[in-house]
Amino acid sequence: MTVLQVADLSFGYGADKLFQGITFSLEHGQRAALVAPNGAGKSTLLRLVARELTPDTGSVVIRKGVRVAYFRQSHELQAEGTVLDAFLSGFSEVLDLRHALTAAQHAAASGSEADLDRLSDLTDRYHIAGGDDLERRVEIIAAHLGFTPADMDRPVASLSGGERGRLQLGVVLAIEPDLLLLDEPTNHLDIETITWLEKHLAGLAGALLCVSHDRAFLDAVCPNTMELGQRSFRSYPLKYSDYAVAREEDLARERELAERQEAFVAKTEDFIRRNIAGQKTKQAQSRRKMLDKLETIDRPEDVWATAEKVRFRFAPAPRSGDIVLDARGLGASRGGRALFSGVDLLVRRGDRIGVVGPNGTGKSTLLKLLAGAGAPEDVGDVRRGTNLCQGYFDQHLGSLDPQRTAVEEIRSVRADMNVDATRQYLSRFRFYGDDALRKVQGFSGGERSRLALAKLLLEPRNLLFLDEPTNHLDIPAAEILEEALAGFEGTVLLVSHDRRFLEQVTTRIVAVREGRVDVYPGGFRDYRDNLEKLAAEAAAREAEGREAARGP
The missing domain is CATH 3.40.50.300 (P-loop containing nucleotide triphosphate hydrolases)
Structure with missing residues (x-):
C-alpha cells in the first residue's frame, strides 16, 4: 500500500x-x-x-x-506541561482523560460519594481508551532515551537543548x-x-x-x-554503503555514454562542415537531420563532487616526546554528582584515543581535564610530555565569534594572511565566493564546524583534542576528516558517537560509564563487542524476570 x-x-x-x-x-x-x-x-x-x-x-x-509524525532538527516543543504530557501530546483524548483523572483523584480525597463515583468512571474510561498501555509504552521509550521515572513530572521548560531533542524524538516514536x-x-x-x-x-x-x-x-x-x-x-x-559503490559505477557508465555521444556529435558535425557545400551535400543534410532528432545524453550530476573538495590538511608540526600525557588519579563532579574518579591514563605519541559513553557521564569533562582545561575543583594530575603543540575543537564551537566573518575568524589566528590568501585558504573548506565574507551568525551548523576546523588547522599541532568533530559535518567531510586523522603523525584524543568514524580513526577506546572509566586496547570493535555482550546479558535477565513473574 x-x-x-x-x-x-x-x-x-x-x-x-x-x-x-x-x-x-x-x-x-x-x-x-x-x-x-x-x-x-x-x-x-x-x-x-x-x-x-x-x-x-x-x-x-x-x-x-x-x-504522519515529523522529527525536526530544531526540536520545536511547546514549553508547557510536563515531560509525560509531551510524550502523550499525540493522543489528545488520553491526555485530557489523564488530566481529568488526576483532578478526580485529588477531589476523591473528600470521600464524597459523587467524587468517588466520578473517579471510578474516569478510571474505567482511561483504561478503555488504552491509557495504561500507552503510559507503559511511553515509559519504555522514555527510559531508552535517558528519562527516569522522576523526569516524567519535570516541566518541559526546564529541559536542556539535548533533553528537548530526545523528548521530541520520543514524542514522534510514541505516536507509532x-x-x-x-x-x-x-x-x-x-x-x-x-x-x-x-x-x-x-x-x-x-x-x-x-x-x-x-x-x-x-x-x-x-x-x-x-x-x-x-x-x-x-x-x-540498497543500504547506504552499497549505494555508495553502485552510484560510482552508474556515474562512470553514464559519463562514458555522454562522452561517446559527444565524440559522435563532434565527428558528425565535422563531416557536415566539410561536405555541406560539396559533392556529399545530401549526406551532410541527412546527418544534420539525424543530429536534430538525436536525444541528447547529459553528463550525469555528481551531487557529492563539490562536497568532496573539502581538504583537511595538517600543518607540519615538530615531533613530540614519546610520552605525551601521563594522567594519574583524575576525578570530577558536577552538580553534586560524581562523574568519575581515580582515572589513570598513559598517552603515547601516535595514539588515537576515542572517549565514549552515555550522555551526561563526563566524556567532555574528561577530555578537558586531559587538555589542562578542567574546573578548579577537579582532582588529579596530568604530566605533559615535551615539545607539545596542542589544539582543541569544542563541540559548542565557542571559539567562533558570531559577529565576525569567516575571513576575520581566520585572520584572528593568522593576521599575516591577507584577504585574498585567506579566501583561498577558506576555499579548501568549501567556502566559495562571498561565503567567506558572511558573518558566522548566519552560518549553518556544518559551516560553523568546517570554519572551526579551518581555524584549528592553521597552526602546527601534534596533539589534538576533538569534542564531537563530526556532529554537523556531512558524509564526505566526515570521511575526509577520517582520512586526515588516520594519517596524522601526532596524537589525537576525541569524543564521538559516530561509530564509523570511531572504527576508522581510533586505536584505543576509553569508556566512561556509571562512574567507571575502562580502557579497551582493541579499539572500537573491542568496545562494541563488550556492549553487545552486556545488552545480551540484560535481555536474558529481563526474560528471566518475565518468566519468574508468570510463575510455575
Whole structure:
C-alpha cells in the first residue's frame, strides 16, 4: 500500500532552484534514507512532504487516514506541561482523560460519594481508551532515551537543548505513525541510545523517510537510499554503503555514454562542415537531420563532487616526546554528582584515543581535564610530555565569534594572511565566493564546524583534542576528516558517537560509564563487542524476570 506519492516536485528561492522534477513513492513498511551534501535541500524536502512548505511545482499526496509524525532538527516543543504530557501530546483524548483523572483523584480525597463515583468512571474510561498501555509504552521509550521515572513530572521548560531533542524524538516514536519523517535523529544521542533506536525503527510497521549523516545508522535502518540532486533524483534498493559503490559505477557508465555521444556529435558535425557545400551535400543534410532528432545524453550530476573538495590538511608540526600525557588519579563532579574518579591514563605519541559513553557521564569533562582545561575543583594530575603543540575543537564551537566573518575568524589566528590568501585558504573548506565574507551568525551548523576546523588547522599541532568533530559535518567531510586523522603523525584524543568514524580513526577506546572509566586496547570493535555482550546479558535477565513473574 502506497502511503506517500511525490510527483514532479520543485522548490527554490527566487530564480535559484534547490531541486526540481523530484518523483518517488513510499510503501507501507518501506524505510528509505534521503542523502545529499549539506545545503542540497534535504530538510526542505522533508518540510514539503510534511506540508509545512508549498512546492513551486508538483504535488505531495499522503494517503487518506495516514498518521504522519515529523522529527525536526530544531526540536520545536511547546514549553508547557510536563515531560509525560509531551510524550502523550499525540493522543489528545488520553491526555485530557489523564488530566481529568488526576483532578478526580485529588477531589476523591473528600470521600464524597459523587467524587468517588466520578473517579471510578474516569478510571474505567482511561483504561478503555488504552491509557495504561500507552503510559507503559511511553515509559519504555522514555527510559531508552535517558528519562527516569522522576523526569516524567519535570516541566518541559526546564529541559536542556539535548533533553528537548530526545523528548521530541520520543514524542514522534510514541505516536507509532504510518509515515515517520526523521531529520538527523542521532544528533546528540550516545552510542547505546542509537543502537536501541536502530532496533526500534527496524521493527517499524509504517513507512520511514530519514535524513542522517550517520553512515552506520543508515546501514542498519534503511535498506533503500534516495539521493537528492539539484536536477536529478536517484533511488536505489540498497543500504547506504552499497549505494555508495553502485552510484560510482552508474556515474562512470553514464559519463562514458555522454562522452561517446559527444565524440559522435563532434565527428558528425565535422563531416557536415566539410561536405555541406560539396559533392556529399545530401549526406551532410541527412546527418544534420539525424543530429536534430538525436536525444541528447547529459553528463550525469555528481551531487557529492563539490562536497568532496573539502581538504583537511595538517600543518607540519615538530615531533613530540614519546610520552605525551601521563594522567594519574583524575576525578570530577558536577552538580553534586560524581562523574568519575581515580582515572589513570598513559598517552603515547601516535595514539588515537576515542572517549565514549552515555550522555551526561563526563566524556567532555574528561577530555578537558586531559587538555589542562578542567574546573578548579577537579582532582588529579596530568604530566605533559615535551615539545607539545596542542589544539582543541569544542563541540559548542565557542571559539567562533558570531559577529565576525569567516575571513576575520581566520585572520584572528593568522593576521599575516591577507584577504585574498585567506579566501583561498577558506576555499579548501568549501567556502566559495562571498561565503567567506558572511558573518558566522548566519552560518549553518556544518559551516560553523568546517570554519572551526579551518581555524584549528592553521597552526602546527601534534596533539589534538576533538569534542564531537563530526556532529554537523556531512558524509564526505566526515570521511575526509577520517582520512586526515588516520594519517596524522601526532596524537589525537576525541569524543564521538559516530561509530564509523570511531572504527576508522581510533586505536584505543576509553569508556566512561556509571562512574567507571575502562580502557579497551582493541579499539572500537573491542568496545562494541563488550556492549553487545552486556545488552545480551540484560535481555536474558529481563526474560528471566518475565518468566519468574508468570510463575510455575
